[in-house]
Amino acid sequence: MAWLVAAAAIGRAAETPGEPPLLYELPAAGSYALPPIDRVSEHVLLGSDGREAPLLGLRPGRFAVVAFVYLGCHDAAGCPLLLASLQQADRKLAASPALRGRVRLVTLSFDPARDGPAEMDNLRQRLAPRSDWRFFTGRDEAMLRPVLEDFDQDAVPALVREGESAGALRHVAKVFLIDGERRIRNVYGSGFLDARILIRDLETLLSERSPGD
Amino acid sequence: MRSNPVRRSLAALGVLSLASALPALADETCQSPYLPRLVGQEDFVYVWTLGIDGVGDGSDKLVTIGANPAKPGYGTVVSTVSVGGRHEAHHGGPTDDRRHLWVGGLDDSRIFIFDVASDPAHPKLERTISDFPEKTGGVVGPHGFYALPGRMLISALSNSRDGGGRTALVEYNHDGEFIRTIWMPEGATYGYDARIKPELNRMLTSSFTGKNNYMRKLSELLGDAEAMKHFGDSMVVWDYHARKPLQTLKVPGAPLEIRWALAPEHHYAFTAAALTSKLIGVFRKPDGSFEAVEIADIGDPSQTPLPVDISLSADDKSLFVDTFMDGKVRVFDVSQPRSPKQIYEKKIGPQVNMVSQTWDGKRVYFTTSLLANWDGVGGDDAQFLKAFGWDGKQLSPRFEIDFRAEKLGRPHIMNFGQAGLYKTQAQRGVDPGEPG
Numbered sequence: 031m032a033w034l035v036a037a038a039a040i041g042r043a044a045e046t047p048g049e050p051p052l053l054y055e056l057p058a059a060g061s062y063a064l065p066p067i068d069r070v071s072e073h074v075l076l077g078s079d080g081r082e083a084p085l086l087g088l089r090p091g092r093f094a095v096v097a098f099v100y101l102g103c104h105d106a107a108g109c110p111l112l113l114a115s116l117q118q119a120d121r122k123l124a125a126s127p128a129l130r131g132r133v134r135l136v137t138l139s140f141d142p143a144r145d146g147p148a149e150m151d152n153l154r155q156r157l158a159p160r161s162d163w164r165f166f167t168g169r170d171e172a173m174l175r176p177v178l179e180d181f182d183q184d185a186v187p188a189l190v191r192e193g194e195s196a197g198a199l200r201h202v203a204k205v206f207l208i209d210g211e212r213r214i215r216n217v218y219g220s221g222f223l224d225a226r227i228l229i230r231d232l233e234t235l236l237s238e239r240s241p242g243d
Numbered sequence: 244m245r246s247n248p249v250r251r252s253l254a255a256l257g258v259l260s261l262a263s264a265l266p267a268l269a270d271e272t273c274q275s276p277y278l279p280r281l282v283g284q285e286d287f288v289y290v291w292t293l294g295i296d297g298v299g300d301g302s303d304k305l306v307t308i309g310a311n312p313a314k315p316g317y318g319t320v321v322s323t324v325s326v327g328g329r330h331e332a333h334h335g336g337p338t339d340d341r342r343h344l345w346v347g348g349l350d351d352s353r354i355f356i357f358d359v360a361s362d363p364a365h366p367k368l369e370r371t372i373s374d375f376p377e378k379t380g381g382v383v384g385p386h387g388f389y390a391l392p393g394r395m396l397i398s399a400l401s402n403s404r405d406g407g408g409r410t411a412l413v414e415y416n417h418d419g420e421f422i423r424t425i426w427m428p429e430g431a432t433y434g435y436d437a438r439i440k441p442e443l444n445r446m447l448t449s450s451f452t453g454k455n456n457y458m459r460k461l462s463e464l465l466g467d468a469e470a471m472k473h474f475g476d477s478m479v480v481w482d483y484h485a486r487k488p489l490q491t492l493k494v495p496g497a498p499l500e501i502r503w504a505l506a507p508e509h510h511y512a513f514t515a516a517a518l519t520s521k522l523i524g525v526f527r528k529p530d531g532s533f534e535a536v537e538i539a540d541i542g543d544p545s546q547t548p549l550p551v552d553i554s555l556s557a558d559d560k561s562l563f564v565d566t567f568m569d570g571k572v573r574v575f576d577v578s579q580p581r582s583p584k585q586i587y588e589k590k591i592g593p594q595v596n597m598v599s600q601t602w603d604g605k606r607v608y609f610t611t612s613l614l615a616n617w618d619g620v621g622g623d624d625a626q627f628l629k630a631f632g633w634d635g636k637q638l639s640p641r642f643e644i645d646f647r648a649e650k651l652g653r654p655h656i657m658n659f660g661q662a663g664l665y666k667t668q669a670q671r672g673v674d675p676g677e678p679g
Contacts, residue, residue: 067422217394
């Protein structure tokens with residue numbers, strides 16, 4: 031199964047000791063702004079346990095990091111790389127007293143025909159989350175479509191030839207950082223997503239004063 | 244050993260590669276690193292074109308040129324979309340998913356957003372932003388449109404308070420809603436281009452001049468010594484993630500287009516200073532700061548050939564530099580970036596501005612217009628798009644389109660398009676991109 035290829039790549043990434051050093055110093059938390067980019071809605075989808083659940087589950091002082099993937103992705107620089115980065119973020123979140131419990135990582139498949147709850151649960155087990163990391167899919171495309179439109183995510187079936195699916199999807203892999211008011215505060219391209227940047231952004235958002243936190 | 248450029252580009256791809264072999268990439272080398280790269284032959288060149296009074300409808304328009312020799316419409320005008328009026332059409336760029344093309348006008352600061360995904364051969368004007376100065380706090384002249392994930396970064400040229408060169412960077416979301424304005428720092432208040440090297444978390448900006456100058460007839464401007472003092476002389480190095488200026492580099496003579504080297508391990512960029520006719524290298528030093536160094540003359544600086552657009556090849560070895568006043572392109576071998584050598588020169592026409600090359604380096608396109616009041620200062624205001632093949636040694640003509648004869652206007656920025664990027668249209672029985 032193609033998702034095993036992706037999961038194996040993720041496993042190898044997780045086993046790589048240490049992180050490559052950044053070629054720059056990260057800006058200090060709170061030293062920069064992350065102005066709201068857009069606002070999204072809450073959506074109800076199928077969790078990896080097969081039950082319907084809210085995708086974001088946000089309230090003031092909480093954050094969500096949402097990534098769209100599909101398990102048939104063979105592009106090592108696409109979904110597998112994105113999931114590897116999220117796994118690193120998961121480990122860092124679990125180790126952070128300030129962030130642990132405040133952040134939900136969300137991985138959502140936009141290929142419900144192939145990535146059902148069982149497949150997403152297999153992925154969840156492979157990634158072995160240590161923080162609040164949830165996995166979702168749709169019952170069908172109709173359930174998923176409002177989410178894709180809300181996040182302006184395109185996922186176009188790729189064709190081998192006219193009328194013949196390649197079994198793959200063209201998409202621009204992005205990760206969304208969302209605050210407790212469901213405002214998108216940053217968007218990351220998968221090719222340049224580094225967990226350290228994501229954590230620093232979460233720390234920056236946490237440093238913002240907000241009533242009700 | 245330097246990594247294969249295709250593999251390097253795949254590291255930034257969000258688009259699935261279907262072929263088991265490495266795909267041939269066709270995209271312009273100057274595009275944002277956050278874009279999915281075009282795979283295979285480009286099908287179209289989208290040309291943002293400035294209207295000419297008395298020529299055709301006289302309006303600014305997006306012109307779609309057929310660019311695939313295997314498809315009907317090759318080398319011809321496939322479609323046009325007039326936006327009504329002349330706004331000083333100048334530059335534009337696609338969104339991070341390549342579904343929309345944002346283009347701007349330097350005179351009234353209007354921004355036009357085209358849908359290029361639904362029918363790549365026939366873009367549709369989807370939205371117009373008419374309140375850019377008001378929303379941004381007085382920024383004028385949206386110049387560069389650079390895709391960020393989920394946003395558009397716009398580098399501007401001027402301001403509404405005094406029409407001078409003090410300006411800002413602006414961000415909008417994909418719905419055309421304003422996000423923020425980042426004013427250029429004190430001591431380096433002018434703007435022009437903004438380019439990002441994500442591996443370094445560094446953004447470089449350059450500096451041109453304000454609306455008082457760029458909307459003025461060039462012949463008058465050149466004779467106004469006071470006005471000629473108001474051109475940019477700096478580049479700024481930014482912490483891109485924090486959007487904080489870190490360093491100001493002194494680069495006299497209006498440094499314009501910036502091109503970062505594309506290899507992740509190449510930590511330098513090139514620009515050309517228009518008024519001094521110098522090729523500039525911006526190099527990262529061991530301590531992480533940058534230095535700007537004059538590395539070559541472009542033509543004979545005493546003749547002020549006015550270098551404008553530049554294009555770096557995907558392997559970081561060749562740099563195409565256009566000079567507006569003599570209509571030439573010069574190709575430099577920049578494999579040793581601190582000591583470039585000119586290896587080729589060709590006169591493209593009486594005047595030339597923009598140059599776009601494909602990622603595989605085999606095709607190169609040129610257009611003519613710089614600014615409505617600057618074009619034709621040499622006496623011959625020819626307006627064209629010319630396409631060439633490039634074999635590493637010489638340019639060979641492929642096709643050309645006379646934009647005056649076709650009653651279109653002054654062609655400026657080019658962006659490539661490809662029908663195969665949006666395959667759902669094929670599923671619906673509509674073959675995307677067929678002209679007519």
